[in-house]
Amino acid sequence: MKITLIDVMTEERIHRFVSPPTHQLTIGLVTKTQRHIWTREQLTEDVQSDSLYEIGSITKTMTGLLLAIGEQRGLWHHSDRLADLVPEWSSSSFAQQTTLLQLVTHTAGLPPIPDNLRETITDKRNPYAKYTESHLIDAVMAERPTTRTSHRYSNFGFGILGWLLSRKIEKSLHDALYEEIFQPLGMTSSGIGSKVHHPDEILPVYTSKGKSTPHWDFHDTFAAAGGVLSSLSDMLTYIEAYLTLDDHPLCPALDESSKEHYSIFPGKGIGIGYGWMFYREKDGSTTHWHNGGTYGSSSFAAFNRDKGIGLVVFSNHGLDAWSQLPLIGMRRMNVDKLARILTTRLFEKA
Numbered sequence: 001m002k003i004t005l006i007d008v009m010t011e012e013r014i015h016r017f018v019s020p021p022t023h024q025l026t027i028g029l030v031t032k033t034q035r036h037i038w039t040r041e042q043l044t045e046d047v048q049s050d051s052l053y054e055i056g057s058i059t060k061t062m063t064g065l066l067l068a069i070g071e072q073r074g075l076w077h078h079s080d081r082l083a084d085l086v087p088e089w090s091s092s093s094f095a096q097q098t099t100l101l102q103l104v105t106h107t108a109g110l111p112p113i114p115d116n117l118r119e120t121i122t123d124k125r126n127p128y129a130k131y132t133e134s135h136l137i138d139a140v141m142a143e144r145p146t147t148r149t150s151h152r153y154s155n156f157g158f159g160i161l162g163w164l165l166s167r168k169i170e171k172s173l174h175d176a177l178y179e180e181i182f183q184p185l186g187m188t189s190s191g192i193g194s195k196v197h198h199p200d201e202i203l204p205v206y207t208s209k210g211k212s213t214p215h216w217d218f219h220d221t222f223a224a225a226g227g228v229l230s231s232l233s234d235m236l237t238y239i240e241a242y243l244t245l246d247d248h249p250l251c252p253a254l255d256e257s258s259k260e261h262y263s264i265f266p267g268k269g270i271g272i273g274y275g276w277m278f279y280r281e282k283d284g285s286t287t288h289w290h291n292g293g294t295y296g297s298s299s300f301a302a303f304n305r306d307k308g309i310g311l312v313v314f315s316n317h318g319l320d321a322w323s324q325l326p327l328i329g330m331r332r333m334n335v336d337k338l339a340r341i342l343t344t345r346l347f348e349k350a
Helices: 002-009 012-018 056-072 093-097 100-104 133-142 155-168 173-185 232-244 251-258 335-349
Strands: 026-031 035-038 043-045 052-054 228-231 262-265 270-272 277-280 286-294 297-304 309-315
Touching (some): 002 012, 012 335, 026 232, 052 297, 056 155, 056 286, 173 232, 232 251, 232 297, 286 335
Antiparallel strands (some): 026 309, 262 270
């Protein structure tokens, strides 16, 4: 496993991607019994890697886990409608018909972002910073229900979900995630924005060209879609929890959040749980995954419970437009592409 990881990371195209002096790329590989952490300086076992990265949309898997935890405790059920949990939305036809399950599986028919987000942006490099509770409430009240039940990825939907769940238990989203997930699992460095316990560990972030850019700021209206900062050590602990499913009190919720709750491509093994995406490998095993990105960070997390292996990739560099082009030969190396190479080579050998 170690040799394969070293072989991949020393390939010329990957070496070029890693080499800018501002780029602090870190990779963690975990099994049920062992950890390997790669940095530009070394490949080691069981080391602490405590620098804090913006994990972007991987946050959605934690919001999904929060949904599952509350469901296990009888606080809500995924079939609950939004208007049942927020009485102020009782006059909204959208809230009357939309369920928590639709939000967490991206099947509520919502757009990626609400229509009124753009009017709140004062710094394009930090797009969610001014989006407050009043904006979210207005956006929900303006939505109309849809008959569409297909999968449509929506940051808006997860913003609603996290705001609603934390409101229901009368906590900030940071406190809800910390008390219900991070502290029980031992992920004590993780949190939302400046509320993390060690803000001095937050890495500076850069565009793909190495230009300094602000960290993203969130109110609870959007933090559930992408506001968590975490260390590689904490994220490996998070992935280990999904791999082991032992006698930890959160195990029923971990199991529920990783089950299929919507099939995106029936018959092809591609679907979504509570935030986690998954696909069926050629050997019949299942890989769960999610990626994340801000203007100055990119990330990827995956695990294959059948094989007992997990992967986390963190970068303090954002994506560029060229890396997103699907044309053959034009896609530049990025975290998503690197993670695909690593999962293909390492998961197949597990």
